[in-house]
Amino acid sequence: MKCNVSKLCGGCPYLALPYETQLRLKQKQVEELLKANHLKMKVNSVIGAKKIQEYRNKVIVGFAKHKGKIVSGLYAAHSHRVIATRHCLMHPELINRIIQRITEYLDSMKIELYNERTGTGLLRHVVIRYAQNTKEVLIVFVTAKSQFPSRRNLVNLLVKEFPEIKTILQSVNARQTSVVMENEAFILYGEGVITDELCGLDFTMTANSFYQIHHDQCERLYQLAKKKLHLSGREKVLDTYCGIGTIGLTLADQCKRVTGVEINEDSIALAKENARQNHIRNAEFVAMDSTKFMMEAKHFHHSFDVLILDPPRAGTTKTFIESACSLHPQKILYISCDPKTLVRDLKTFFQLGYQSRSLDLVDMFPNTEHVETIVLLQKLNS
Incomplete structure (x- = not known):
């Protein structure tokens, strides 16, 4: 691919590289990051995109x-x-x-x-x-x-x-x-x-709504999340940092109930509308800071079988992690757009009794150095 301004713009630093080389580089970068932080996890091959141009929505x-x-x-x-x-x-x-x-x-x-x-x-x-x-x-x-x-x-x-x-x-x-x-x-x-x-559902959004930048890769990410969670239909799922409800609503047909939490009230209003327009009745949404919600859930001894978090690039807070682990969910699914903050947070999860032996990568951003990560954590001896 040739771009006349690629060296000036800097938006696509991997543009001149063959796509397979890009994927290997991203995998290697995450492997080295894990090694530097003494985390013994297998990094599975990056799930590449079929569309590597004209994808930004x-x-x-x-x-x-x-x-x-x-x-x-x-x-x-x-x-x-x-x-x-x-x-x-x-x-x-x-x-x-x-x-x-x-x-x-x-x-x-x-x-x-x-x-x-x-x-x-x-x-x-x-x-x-x-x-x-x-x-x-x-x-x-x-x-x-x-x-x-x-x-x-x-x-x-x-x-x-x-x-x-x-x-x-x-x-x-x-x-x-x-x-x-x-x-x-x-x-x-x-x-x-x-x-x-x-993912077969209709999602309404505004200018500020969070929505993954690559539509097709987002579908692959959510399909992978479903596969990793392997829900039975009986679970109570907590979807934190839920935005307009995309992750939780795509899982709603395979669990008992979904609770979505998001600090932005406009996003919560849209999440409720998205549940209504897709005729999903086993989902509820709460406008609250995710860390504060987790602290209250810990205080009132609420229970969830599955916890999902897809926080901003800065990752989540130590208080969130401590409160989440105190609820003893069977599974915690962490989706991140920044491997560095993911690794930082994984260390805390590991210290509090959760583990994972592998990490998956989805190339949400072809021709850039960025990569989406997804990890399933489970309680030790559970």
């Missing part, structure tokens, strides 16, 4: 002026410098076409770009989400102020040309920050959500 686009014209692209590594890109190999073709058209409209409408150095201007970013199976598209214009000249014309032109666009929003972020969207977005067109089909 969420894109954050930056804009800049070049020779008087507005250009768009991703940011150079460790910077806020936009690298002009007309056709990113990792974006679905439809998304590339929408980005290009937005860029052209911004230029023709003379919409002012935000200047980080001076704090002046309007447009900061555009966020695009793409539902692979339904082809629905969500767009967010992130602006430094609420006044947005020509936004009605811009919305009308985009919707007319791309019927796949189901909703367009605006999010105002006036702060000097690297966080893209700080405040709730308001709707310019549509209902503010899109729906995708995953």
